[in-house]
Amino acid sequence: FSNKLSLDHVANYAHFSKSYLIRLLKKNTGKTFSTYLNSYRIYRAIDMLENTDKNILEISEECGFGNVAYFIKVFKQNTGITPLKYRKN
Numbered sequence: 083f084s085n086k087l088s089l090d091h092v093a094n095y096a097h098f099s100k101s102y103l104i105r106l107l108k109k110n111t112g113k114t115f116s117t118y119l120n121s122y123r124i125y126r127a128i129d130m131l132e133n134t135d136k137n138i139l140e141i142s143e144e145c146g147f148g149n150v151a152y153f154i155k156v157f158k159q160n161t162g163i164t165p166l167k168y169r170k171n
Contacts (some may be wrong), residue, residue: 086146089115123147124160131169138165 092115093103104115111118123145130141142153142165157165 086148087119098101104121119146120156121160126162127153127165128168131165141165 089100089103091102098106107113107115107118113121127141127145130136130144134141136144136156138154139150142150145153147153147156156165157168161168163171
């Protein structure tokens, strides 16, 4: 999750076709690949915010977000608040 991942890479690694992986994820999670991956990354970011003193940039990078602004945007979409507000709460 912390590396740059693509649907192609994951499908090849799992020895699935892309279309099969898409259907499998949608059936079991109700989410697309990118939505599922971002949700998992945010889940891990929440754990880091609660249990470490790492700053927002470090957490975003360790969770696989190449851009801190995008991390903050996705975090807010998933939780309703920014990472900094989450940590303060």
